[in-house]
Amino acid sequence: MKTVSNVVNGYPHVSADVRRRVEAAVVDLGYRPNASARTPRTGRTGILALVLPDADLPYADEFAREVVHAAGGRGYRVVVERGHPSPGQDDARPMPVDGVLLGAPASPSTAAGRPVVLVGGGVPDPRCDQIRVDLAAAAEDATTHLLRAGRRRIAAVGAYPVGPDGVPRPGTVGYHRALRDAGVTAVPGYLLPGRHDRRADGYRAARDLFAGPDRPDAIFCFSDPLAIGAMRAAFDAGLRVPTDVAVMGVGDIEEGRYSRPTLSTVAVDTGFLAREAVARLTARIEHPDTTVAEVIAPHTVLARESTDVPAR
Template identity: 55%
Template structure:
């Protein structure tokens, strides 16, 4: 017999109406009660009847994940987590790749969008309930769920400093004249300044985008300098993987000659050799919060935007000189 709203309500010790409010993303439910209901939904494997709700509300029952690239490291794990979180609320997730030429296009017929791209949302996406994911900080115009990237840059740099690195370079993506600098670069600069080290000319590079090839080109430019670094902080795992390849082609050993750390916690980084040290996000938390925020936005489009900060952890692996001290160092909040 399928699980019902009443079963969930009984386990969570709330009313059926409260369960319905949580499942449908309606506001005015406390965080404590919402957490109990979500735990009961997961424990019982409850799945709302998507087709009945579509007939009742006139909505599509679908959410779009808008991405700039479908093969970015880490995207597979996040997509699975988002699809699972959406399914638990009775929604299906569709992937909508965009590029610079199509940034203003329209997504498939959906009830709302999760935006995982640095490109402009465009009028087609902006007209829908929207939650931003990842690097773009909250700007007061849309809900955002992601880690504290300034803290991630600071923690990654501090980790390299603790292993003895002193000529640390940084790679992020975006225009050279962007102001203020991206948060990972600001966190890197804070950590270097706190350590009393100089900022070496040419050791901060802006790649065109968060792609492996862009990280490779940026790292090659730094490694061509006579004062080349002994470590790289990269604002994404994709950039870090490109930097590791650049080190290999330059005849350098990782981590003996050059330590490398990324941000993202991708599965691809785990399978690199040497395995990539990284600042990893709590993907499950991001997925649950992103879907919950989007459903709340669908239910109440005029609500004030919310910026949800996800926990992160520094994973010390073989690509940094902390490889002889394996383990996970918890950082962030």
């Protein structure tokens, strides 16, 4: 019984052979954990919380669906909350849940003592498991794609040179690394921060770039919504995408797959993010002393029309 419990609840220290045998039996029997039946025995609610930021997380909706699906397979329900408590209010909101998947820029104290797994590309916390995207590698791969397309004046929108702690942000590090490896000098003024990952922010940043004396021939945006805003700014400035300026984002949101032109992007494996996050959280609920782990989600560069200049 203990071995089955360990497998079903995602405890990592189970041999591959035993895990395969238990999972095969689960499929054969059509077993689904009954969270409500476990509650009187364990004192747990059978509910997980997913906390997402107020701003547009590029793949938030798809990620939330994947989390609900992954949690359901382990007998849990999920409540989704947008935003996070105001400063100083974290501990005033005890959450009636067994654990928290935290995708918002908030302190783990938001969970009021519940197990926490951090999701995304934020700053690691030694107290929490983290399932994240390697933002430095993603930015480097996106910038390298633009360089291989023949672009040399590449701007970055949504990037902050350094964080509040004075440490360079991972995405900015990857952007500069790609330029340096290609022997391309970064142009002063081409690194534009964005307060949010919204279309309007991308529009305003790109509009300012196009109005300057040294217009870029490519813009790498740190999210798809920013990139979609940038493409609109290019259209309003009388520029053609990608002939005059290539545009690239991050997130592979559905809107970018059907925009005109379709948006080149760095796709994040949201299914992997969700499955790993739920597995780590349920394992920590069952075994609070489980060693803290960091898992990197894979990403893929998807070249579409916004960076691919058509033949004349």
